[in-house]
Amino acid sequence: MGQGRQETVTTSLAGAVSEGISASLAPIDAELDRRYPGDPGTRQPVHTVYVPGDVFDARTxxxxxxxxxxxLDEHAPDAAAFAGCLGLSDELAEPVYARVRAKLEREPVEDLRVDFEDGYGPRPDAEEDAAAARAARLIVEAHTRGTAAPYMGIRMKCMEAAVRDRAIRTLDIFLTGLTEAGALPGGLVLTLPKVTYPEQVTAMVRLLEAFERARGLDAGRLGFEIQIETSQAVLAADGTATVARMIQAAGGRAIGLHYGTFDYSACLGVSAAYQAADHPVADHAKAVMQVAAAGTGVRVSDGSTNVLPVGPTANVHDAWRLHYRLTRRALARAYYQGWDMHPGHLPTRYAAVFAFYREGFAQAAERLSRYAHRAGGDIMDEPATAKALSGYLLRGLDCGALDPAEVSGATGLSRTALEGFAAPRR
Structure with missing residues (x-):
């Protein structure tokens, strides 16, 4: 009774009240859009591989x-051996092993940085000049041949006084080599290490602006990652979170924050034996990075392990188990990218990533399908959860853990629809 009754709607406030409030908040609306544009919706690589500038070549x-x-052939020649080493379930053993091998054959590296910093060290200027020019030429050739990793670029030296001129020259040589070969390649990534003050980020912005003007590039074409490797990058002398100020100092050019496991740990006095991605100081730094980056479109990357899977099978398995555990731990904490230091880390990087997405696939697909089709269920999901669910499925698709047909079949949604849930309008 009463459900079909026409309600009388009355208000007490004049329209001018709403208009006045909207006018007063217009600057805040614009500020929110500028500072927190949301995730860019592009693919995020699951890892970054660093190769010294003198080691990188056309076949890297x-x-x-x-x-x-x-x-894999030597230390885990079949799915059972690999699963036994890592503790994979029987259900996951075969599909994960098969996908890892297929990934290593098809796309072994998702993101590669030619390193001119710690992995390269100080060299005569002529030698580094030549190596920077060579890196540009080889990356152009890789794109031409179709053998490039999806993301490639360089890590220059930092903006500290002792190496600043060298850093600027290396970047100039590299970018000039790319532009003279034609348009800048897609997936180009630049990394600025050992950033301590926001002013160093501002200097990087000025440098890229100057290069864009010199080469007639669109303003804002060049972005970069910021490496967080010092305590001052996390907490400033006045108690503020420096990393948040760095993101703003980048003026929209920052695309990532990369945690530097060993430099940061050493900066805080952690003994070498305890420097690891799961040390409490690492967890604190990455949590601050994560909060500072949230909503800005800047992605956060975990660091690396320096325990290499080399030597006898027992040693390799120990290193694999450690790397697998650290990678799974990072994924659970929403650090969807990390560093890999050795080819032997690739099997466990992809095993951890594929297991993470395949384990949660059925539940995520069902929940998103119910939400999208208003089918109800035993969990009441909200738009923010739908965003997380679709983002999870999209990341699984991008890395090869999931196939388009199985995702669309389980959700009833196209990739375009998934992207719509992952990046809803405000």
Whole structure:
């Protein structure tokens, strides 16, 4: 009774009240849009591989894949052996192993940085000049041949006084080499290490602006990652979170924050034996990075382990178990990217990533399907959860853990629909 009754709607406030409030908040609306544009919706690589500038060559990506496959052949020649080492369930053993091998054959490296910083060290200027020019030429050639990793670029030296001129020159040589070969390649990534003050980020912005003007590039074409490797990058002398100020100082050019496990740990006095991605100081730094980056479109990357899977099978298995555990731990904490230091890390990087997405696939697909089709269920999900569910499925698709047909079949949604849930309008 009464459900069909026409309600009388009355208000007490004049329209001018709403208009006045909207006018007063217009600057805040604009500020929110500028500072917190949300995730860019592009693919995020699951890892970054660093290769010294003098070691990088035309076959580096393929060589890493071949060495990783050889490690599997020697130390885990079948799914049962690999699953036994890592503790994978019987249900996951075969599909994860098959996908890892296929990934290593098809796309062994998702993101590669030619390193001119710690992995390269100080060299005569002529030698580094030549190496920077060579890196540009080889990356252009890789894109031309179709053998490039999806993301490639360089890590220059930092903006500290002792190496600043060298850093600027290396970046100039590298970018000039790319532009003279034609348009800048897609997936180009630049990394600025050992950032301590926001002013160093501002200097990087000025440098990229100057290069864009010199080469007639669109303003804002060049972005960069910021490496967090010092205590001052996390907490400033006045108690503020420096990393948040760094993101703003980048003026929209920052695309990532990368945690530097060993430099940061050493900066805080952690003994070498305890420097690891799961140390409490690492957890604190990454939590601050994560909060500072939330909503800005800047992605956070975990660091690496320096325990290499080399030597006898027992040693390799110990290193694999450690790397697998650290990678799964990072994924659970929403750090969807990390560093890999050795080809032997690739099998466990992809095993951890694939297991993470395949374990949760059925539940995520069902929940999103119910939400999208208003089918109800035993969990009441909200738009924010739908965003997380679709983001999870999209990341699984991007890395190869999930197949488009199985995702669309389980959710009834196209990739375009998934992307719509992952990046809802405000």
């Amino acid at each position: 990506v393929r060589t890493w894949g071949d060495r990783a496959l050889a490690a």
